[in-house]
Amino acid sequence: MASTVATEKRPGYGQLLRTPGAWTFLLPGFFARQPFAMLTIGIVLLVQHTTGSYGTAGAVAAVTGVSMALFAPQSGKLADRFGQRAVLLPGVAVHAASGGALTALALADAPLWALFAAAVPTGASVPQVGPMVRARWAARLEGSPLMSTAAAFESVTDEFTFVVGPVLATALCTGVHPAAGLIAEAGLTVVGGLLFAAQRRTQPAPRPAATASAPHASALSVPGVRVLAVAFLGIGSVFGGMQVSLTAFSEEIGNPGVNGVLYGIFAAGNMLAGVACGAIAWKSGPRRRLILGYAALTLAASGLWAAHSAVLLAALGLLVGLCIAPALITGYTLVETLVPASARTEAFTWLTGAVALGQASAVTVAGQLTDAHGSGAGFTVPLMGTALALATLVTLRSRLSPKARGRIAARGVGHRVPVTVD
Template identity: 35%
Template sequence: MFSSYREILSKPGAALFSAAGFAARYPMALISLSMLILIHTAYGNYTIAGQVNAVGILGFAAGAPMLARLVDRYGQAKVMRPAIMLSSASLLAVAGVAAIQGPVWLLYVFSVTAGMFAGSIGAMVRSRWSNLLHQPDLLNTAFALEAALDEIVFMTGPMIATALTTYVHPTAGLIACAVIGVLGGIWFFSLRATEPAPTGKIAAGSLDAGMIMKSGTMLSIAATFVGAGAMLGSIDVAVVEFTKELGVPASAGLQLGIMATGSLLGALIFGSRQWRVPLSRIYISVVIALALGTSTFLFTTAQWSLGIAMFITGMAFAPTITIATTIVQRIVPASRLTEGLTWMNTFMNIGTATGLTVAGRLTDLHGSTGGFFMAMIGGAAMTVVAVATLPLIRTSLRASRRQHSQELQDAISGEEHTESSTGRTEDLSSSAETAGSAESAETQNPGEKVE
């Protein structure tokens, strides 16, 4: 089952940069809950806590694509080393202001700064995988592996955040985020051998900065990430309130960890298989499954029933993100991949900010039911957009395969004129035939493997 994972991790430097990337992005699972509990403890208001979280996420949404564009042009280490220092310092400032119950506007300022300079570490890890692997099946496995690692982060992170803020000190969670972020970032960005080569300035006539998100397919996938983010943000708030209503507030992290455990299992199973159905069909299936799982939260009345609902919903979450990420990787130019993936993270964070803000207000008014209702709305909206734009996604995937096939044929022609070695030409021919077969499968026999 796990032979495909062993294969990708045996590539030079792969295991090391994946582990370092795991450490560098670990704080992402601690920040939201740590900030939510800290600010609610200090100011006694979920609305303020949700808003401070939201402005930090919107700061990420504004800053991450710009940082990603700079990363693609000038390299990961050169851009991100100073950025993570500033982001971590801003987190410490949020903790300091909340500890003394300082002016709320300062929380907003430091939170937005922390988000703006955080960067999308996950996108940079996946960019390294795309630079290292060129077989679609192996790349899908790599993306599934990273989704699984994300879930380990989210499985353990909320429990750690809850324990630190509840049993150590309300500021301990954010302090841990800052320290881990700096140490993990220094490790990850020191691994220069696997860092994608910077492209330099974009040549005249090439895609400008905004054109990646002018694609209808990219906007459709972005809507999926917005819905998923709204769902996650709403669940964070609702679960904290739900466990308080039951008199066991310290179990909030455990419940979030159960969802992450389900997502981890879903990612591992999904990534271990070579799927023989069209990518677009898998995509719509997992999106619908995720929305159905989210709708079950409204019917939970106890810890055990919420745990079951969280686990089932989690099983569909990581495959949804993996498939959506794979679609983006297929349709975005390789030289803009970090930016393309970061845009998706940006839209997820916009969704999370929306979920936190709206669910925070609904929870203040209606308890945990209000927060879970917002999560259901996020899942439903994501499904409606996915179903409506499915033909567009299929068309873009077919066009991408045709372009890939043509590029391989052009490479073969160039090799025939410049090299006498037949081994390289045969490799390229084999790849071209594979791409051609995939395109044919999408258009003639949907039941066959297409990716």
């Protein structure tokens, strides 16, 4: 027993990956979530090729992102109620069909309204594999200190996906055919989604029937989830603002190729911080870590607009990336203490959808500011988004503490480690 307790005090990735059954959903889950990182860039490259307009391409991609943000939580709620497999199978079919329709319409020079009409179901049906993987971790690690390690591991996996996915989609669109990126995205969705859905033994048990003692309630009814959703909107504003503004900055200095390097440095900072967060045995509570991490993110983003050299922007981008991972990881860790197991997948999809909505909004606003005033103005979008989210977190921080009955329940199922409450 002493050795077990000692191990729990210093949770690490090795112990996490030895969790029984973990690899059965991690490997198919990685391939199943890869298309999510390919979708936006695949749409932009295809629609820009067929219309000649980045504005039109960005608008179609934004419709897809907003649609996903609005429908993803409903997908998560259905997965909690009926099981992940029951939602994944029809979702994969709808996404492949609607993505194929969007590709065909773009190649046929269809009018913009038709592209929008196809973009809505394409975004709405994006399989929410990332939140489903997090829900499987939560089900298998109920009350364990390894939950924060699992959240860090998933953050690193997400970031790695967003490094590999856009590069793969860009290579296919530019080296094979402008539609190849979206075609590959649809194919990976079908194959990866079906393989992930086949792993029935590790999916959380569905809660099909509501009762008076355990009614079905939306995860968004939990005040803390609403606060976290606002915080994740701010994180999405960083991703969207950085994508547009780094592209514009690279063109302004006459070196478009440096865009990939700058964004890669930004993503690398996020990955490195994610790895470090999962290896640290934290002594402070998650609420305090979230507020401090978000304050650091806001401070780092405040200098982006003033950078006038690629070297300085690379350094600031690395710093911003280092600050994003702690905020993301702590937010996902807090969800496990705020919502019951019957609503976790939905809660995770609200946060993922908030990032997508924040990103779509930031792409639109940063694009307009960049067109009118240059890349420096576009870099103010991450600052504004994170500052507003930080103000919300500080003002409503009391809502991020679990209720008394949640703490009692968390200790009541054989947990050796109580939940930390600030």
